[in-house]
Amino acid sequence: MTVPFVEMHNISKRFGAVVALRRVNLILQNGEVLGLVGDNAAGKSTLMKILSGAYTPDAGEILVEGTTMKFENPISARTAGIEMIYQDYALVPQLTVTQNIFLGREHMRRRFGVATLDNRRMDSEAGTMFQMLGLRVSSVTSPVQELSGGQQQAVAIARATAFDAKLVIMDEPTASLGVPAIAKVRETIVRLKQNDVAVIMISHRLEDVFSVADRVIVMKHGQVVGMRDVSDTATDEIVHMIVAGTDPRQPAAPDDPEPS
C-alpha cells in the first residue's frame, strides 16, 4: 500500500462562535481527483484553505507523503507542492498577467550588484505557459483587470499549475463560467491527472464532479457526511447526502456529543 499524498486527521477550526470544521478527516492519493461537495457554509473552503496554508487549524494534523507538516502560510504549502485556485482567484487587478503568475516567486537577476526582477524572462515564460495550457489571454503584459472573468481564471489556473504542483485545489472553478470555459476546466483537470497531479475540486455542480472526479466527499455543518467512489454512486444519492446530512449506507450514527 502506497503512502497517500495528503492525510488530514481530526481537523477542527472555529471562527469566534462559529464552528467551521469539526474533526474532519480526508485522505488523498497521488493523482487522484476528489470532488468536495456540500451546502453553503459546510466548511469546504475553510478545509481547503487550511490545506493550502491560508488558515491554520485549531487542532488536527496534516501529513504530506507521510510526513507531518506545519503550514504556517501559503508559501510552506506551495513548497510542499500544494497550490490553490481561490474562489475569487486572488489576483491583483492592477498587476499584469505575468506579475500575477510569478507573484511571490519571481525570477531575479543581478544588475549593478542588486537583485532585480527578470521581467523579460518572466514574460516569455508566461507566454509559453499559456500556449502549453492552450489557454488564451490577450497579452501577458496587460493588467488582469482588463481581462474577462474566464481569462482571469485562466491566469489563476496557470499560476497554480505552472510550478510542479503535486496537488491543485480548485474552489468552485466552474461557478461563473460559460459552457466552453467549463469544458476547458475539465480538460485541465484531466491533463493534471494524466501528469499524476492530484486535484481537489469544490463544486456545487454535481455534473462537473461526476464528469471528472474519482471520488466524492460530502460535507455538512463542518463535518464529513460520507464518501463515495464516483463509479459506485449516482447523483440522487449525493444530493440526498448533501440535503439530509446523513449517509444512507451507514446505520444512524449516535449524535455528536459536543454541543453545537
Next chain:
Amino acid sequence: MVHYGLFMALGLWIVAMSFASEYFLTWLNFLNVARQAAPIVIIAIGMTFVIATAGIDLSVGSLVAFTSCLAATWLADGTPLALVIPAILIVGTVAGIINGYFVTLALPAFVVTLAALVYLRGFAFVYSNGYAVPITNDLFLAIGRGQFLGVHIPIWIAAVVAIVGWFVVTKTRFGLYALAIGGREEAARLMGIKVERIKIAVYGATGFLAALGSIVISARLSNGSPNSGIMLELDVITATVLGGTSLFGGVARIGGTVAGVLFINFVRNGLNLMGVNPFWVQVVTGLILLLAVLLNTVVNRRVEEWARLGDTEREGQT
C-alpha cells in the same frame, strides 16, 4: 492616457506662458523652478510609494519642520555635519516607521498620519520654542545653494532620488510587492508577501525622504523653522495624484509624479511672473488638487471601462 494628459498640459502651459512672459522660457527660470521643485520631488517619490500601497502620509510637512529644527539646533551647538546629516535621516526614518507600524495595526493611514502631522509639528515648536534657528555651516548651506556642472545641488539630489524610485518600482521585488499590496492586500498575503514588513518599510522610506527634503529646504532658506513645510503635504499629494498614481493603490508612476511637481511649480511661477495676486495662487493650487483627484478617479475609471469593453468586443470578433 490620463497620464500623458498631464505631460501635454505641462507642455501647453509652458508654451502659453512663454508668450505671456519673455523671462519664462529662459534656462535661468527653468533652473529656478526646478530648484524650488526639488525638495517636493524628493518627498513626492516617497509619497508615490505610500499611495501605491493604498495609503497616505499627511505628516511629511510637519516632519520637515521637526527635522529642520533639529538640524539647525544641532549645527548651532557645534555638532559636526557628518553626524548631523545621518542623525536627521535616521530621525525621519524612525518617524516614518512609527506611522507604518500603526498603519499595520489596521488603523486608517489618514488618521494615523494626521495625528503625526499634529504631534510632529508640536515637537518642532517645543524643540525650537517657536523661533527659527539660523544655519551658518557653509558645507550644509551648499546642499541647498551649491552648483555642480551649472545645475543646483538640490536638482541633482532630486534627480537621483527619482531615478532610484523608478528603479525600485519597476525592477525590484520591494516595488512590485508594494503595488501588489495596494492593489489587493488579501491576494498579496495569500501569495506569501509579508504585507506588514513592506508597509512599514514604505512609510519608513517616506520619512527618510522627508528628512532629506528637509535638509535641502533648510539649506536653501539657511534656517530651521517650526513653520517650515506648512501645507507641503498637499503639494506632494497633489503632484503624486496628478501624475497618475492611483489613490486606490496598485499603480505607481514615478515619471508622472515628477511631471506633477513640475506642473504645479510652473503654474505658480507663471502666475507670479504675470503678477497675479499670490492669494489667487493658493486658490489655483486647490483647484489643481481637485482636478487631480477628478482625473485620478472618474476619468481613469471611464478609460478602464472603455478598455475592457474594447477587449470583449475584440474577443467577440475572433
